[in-house]
Amino acid sequence: MHVIGTAGHVDHGKSTLIAALTGIHPDRLKEEKDREMTIDLGFAWMELPNGEKVGIVDVPGHRDFIENMLAGVGGIDAAIFVVAADEGVMPQTREHLAILDLLQVERGVIALTKTDLVEDEDWLDLVEEDIRSIFNGSSLADAPIVRVSAKNGSGLTELKNTLAITLKDTPHRADLGRPRLPIDRVFTIAGFGTVVTGTLLDGSLRAGDEVVILPAGLKGRVRGLQTHREKEEIAIPGSRTAVNITGVNVDQIQRGDMLAHPRQYGVTKRIDTHFRMVADASSPLRHSSEVKLFIGAAEVVARVRLIGADQLLPGEKGWLQLELRDPIVTVRGDRYILRRPSPGETLGGGQVLDAVPKRRHKRFAPDVLDRMISLEQGTPAELFLQTARGAGIAPLREVIRQTRLEDKQLREALDELLRTGQLFFLESADQRESKDDLIATADTWASMTAQAESEVREFHRMYTLKKGMPREALKSRLKVEQRIFLAAMRRWVQDGRLVELGTLVQMPGFQVSFRPQQKTQIDQLLAQFAGAPYMPPSVKDCQSLVGEEVYHALIEQDILKQVSPDVVFRKEDFDQISDRVIAELQKGGTITVAQFRDQFNTSRKYALAVLEYMDETGVTQRDGDERRLKQL
Numbered sequence: 171m172h173v174i175g176t177a178g179h180v181d182h183g184k185s186t187l188i189a190a191l192t193g194i195h196p197d198r199l200k201e202e203k204d205r206e207m208t209i210d211l212g213f214a215w216m217e218l219p220n221g222e223k224v225g226i227v228d229v230p231g232h233r234d235f236i237e238n239m240l241a242g243v244g245g246i247d248a249a250i251f252v253v254a255a256d257e258g259v260m261p262q263t264r265e266h267l268a269i270l271d272l273l274q275v276e277r278g279v280i281a282l283t284k285t286d287l288v289e290d291e292d293w294l295d296l297v298e299e300d301i302r303s304i305f306n307g308s309s310l311a312d313a314p315i316v317r318v319s320a321k322n323g324s325g326l327t328e329l330k331n332t333l334a335i336t337l338k339d340t341p342h343r344a345d346l347g348r349p350r351l352p353i354d355r356v357f358t359i360a361g362f363g364t365v366v367t368g369t370l371l372d373g374s375l376r377a378g379d380e381v382v383i384l385p386a387g388l389k390g391r392v393r394g395l396q397t398h399r400e401k402e403e404i405a406i407p408g409s410r411t412a413v414n415i416t417g418v419n420v421d422q423i424q425r426g427d428m429l430a431h432p433r434q435y436g437v438t439k440r441i442d443t444h445f446r447m448v449a450d451a452s453s454p455l456r457h458s459s460e461v462k463l464f465i466g467a468a469e470v471v472a473r474v475r476l477i478g479a480d481q482l483l484p485g486e487k488g489w490l491q492l493e494l495r496d497p498i499v500t501v502r503g504d505r506y507i508l509r510r511p512s513p514g515e516t517l518g519g520g521q522v523l524d525a526v527p528k529r530r531h532k533r534f535a536p537d538v539l540d541r542m543i544s545l546e547q548g549t550p551a552e553l554f555l556q557t558a559r560g561a562g563i564a565p566l567r568e569v570i571r572q573t574r575l576e577d578k579q580l581r582e583a584l585d586e587l588l589r590t591g592q593l594f595f596l597e598s599a600d601q602r603e604s605k606d607d608l609i610a611t612a613d614t615w616a617s618m619t620a621q622a623e624s625e626v627r628e629f630h631r632m633y634t635l636k637k638g639m640p641r642e643a644l645k646s647r648l649k650v651e652q653r654i655f656l657a658a659m660r661r662w663v664q665d666g667r668l669v670e671l672g673t674l675v676q677m678p679g680f681q682v683s684f685r686p687q688q689k690t691q692i693d694q695l696l697a698q699f700a701g702a703p704y705m706p707p708s709v710k711d712c713q714s715l716v717g718e719e720v721y722h723a724l725i726e727q728d729i730l731k732q733v734s735p736d737v738v739f740r741k742e743d744f745d746q747i748s749d750r751v752i753a754e755l756q757k758g759g760t761i762t763v764a765q766f767r768d769q770f771n772t773s774r775k776y777a778l779a780v781l782e783y784m785d786e787t788g789v790t791q792r793d794g795d796e797r798r799l800k801q802l
């Protein structure tokens with residue numbers, strides 16, 4: 171599950187393009203429709219050609235609404251960067267690019283749209299050149315350009331294909347078991363009450379979960395969840411999620427609040443950060459200046475403490491301690507943007523290094539600066555863990571390749587992570603490592619396990635009469651490769667999380683349970699079998715009495731045994747018949763259909779079905795009219 175955000179100058183055709191791609195017009199407000207302009211965030215979703223469903227956050231392009239844009243781009247995995255072919259690069263093209271660069275959005279596709287308005291190919295080439303030159307050096311420098319028109323539909327298929335390719339190797343958001351939802355919309359739905367939406371991070375939410383709204387600390391409960399308008403039992407990290415909560419009133423919540431599980435997050439009014447100033451800022455950033463901080467979906471006023479410098483010039487980097495006017499929820503690694511309040515201007519942005527620094531730092535103390543530097547670099551273990559999370563379950567070799575740590579650091583990082591249980595080898599129980607073995611982080615594993623259990627549980631809920639979910643169905647729901655699935659399955663069985671029955675997977679302790687009415691019908695049916703064990707009701711009779719589904723459940727549970735397309739016995743009766751026949755034949759004799767019929771006082775139909783079944787299963791062999799025990 172991924173989320174894409176739009177970007178681009180006002181009127182360049184973002185909303186129209188999203189509507190053409192998804193069939194959903196993202197402008198929601200009446201004022202937006204009247205002014206034909208996006209003011210606030212819009213939301214849509216679509217299925218890419220490879221079947222992946224992606225959420226889309228459509229942002230306003232007008233410079234007056236840049237701050238609404240910032241509330242929406244926090245959780246995106248990739249951008250659709252829209253540039254109108256007739257106008258080319260404009261001021262908010264640059265400003266949006268600068269913001270995506272500060273947020274380190276590294277994946278995206280540039281949609282050169284409105285190409286229907288431009289007849290001159292040379293002009294399109296020039297505009298593309300111009301785009302390349304401003305994207306150069308940014309996090310989106312390698313984004314492909316696709317020429318499209320939302321009016322006549324040209325290039326839309328290519329755009330979707332290019333998005334699918336771009337997202338294909340975009341890591342999924344890690345499940346750290348600590349869900350948090352930066353709230354970007356709050357509203358009520360008649361009959362349901364309060365709904366909040368956002369892009370879910372760091373963990374999964376389930377219907378029924380207890381939650382808190384921070385920073386206020388209001389307690390509530392998840393009544394229902396939706397992703398892309400579909401009801402879900404569980405919402406996974408990285409998905410656009412709507413949460414229907416009980417216990418909290420709509421006017422107690424606002425954009426920028428955070429929904430989380432109780433006791434997992436604190437609030438903070440002071441953060442240490444690394445900061446990069448945009449190159450075209452109009453003036454330096456001075457110590458003690460007042461700025462607006464945008465982080466997650468939140469916006470708060472902050473005062474800057476510049477560490478180790480009196481001012482930062484455009485393009486420079488440095489370390490800040492930010493003192494916030496209002497509390498927020500954030501964690502190390504979160505990205506943020508700073509803007510000057512008035513006149514509004516993007517100053518720069520960076521990453522949170524410490525979300526709860528213990529004290530107000532002395533600005534020029536060497537140890538303070540040293541600490542900032544080492545926090546920025548991160549420990550090798552942190553780096554390895556991040557990479558392993560991004561890789562999902564993967565061979566150790568693969569993660570090592572991506573981390574690019576030198577041997578000694580790598581060894582230390584691995585030892586620490588294995589020792590603390592944050593990382594483990596999936597395939598080998600004794601933790602003896604080979605570079606080809608699959609490794610998983612504890613949180614990735616926990617979330618995959620939760621997902622597998624929830625799939626199997628859901629299967630049982632839907633098919634109460636089936637013993638289990640076909641393994642292949644589970645594998646395709648989990649979307650993992652065969653090797654990973656096999657290793658995971660083995661672990662789940664070992665750990666008692668799931669039970670394997672041949673090709674089926676079951677929750678431990680699951681029992682097929684019949685409804686009272688079905689039970690009555692089954693009793694009636696079994697009574698008929700008891701009344702005539704050797705001439706019982708036919709398959710068709712059974713199915714018309716108890717229904718096909720219940721019939722199959724009785725077969726699966728070994729209560730009935732079907733021996734031919736229309737002959738079925740109670741299992742116990744069949745076993746008795748077959749024991750008697752075998753005992754007879756062991757005396758060295760033979761049996762014919764007619765003899766069988768007379769012995770069991772049944773009809774030719776049943777006699778034939780049983781004997782043919784015994785031939786097929788290799789118990790007897792036929793020789794003319796006679797059957798004898800098969801010689802081994």
Ligand code: GDP
Pocket residue numbers: 178179180181182183184185186187206207208231283284285286287318319320321322
């Ligand atoms: P946004 O502000 O970037 O979301 O831009 P809109 O989607 O509201 O589009 C601005 C204007 O451009 C509207 O009048 C659209 O009808 C028009 N427009 C959008 N895409 C195209 C296109 O591909 N071709 C043409 N000819 N007009 C377009």
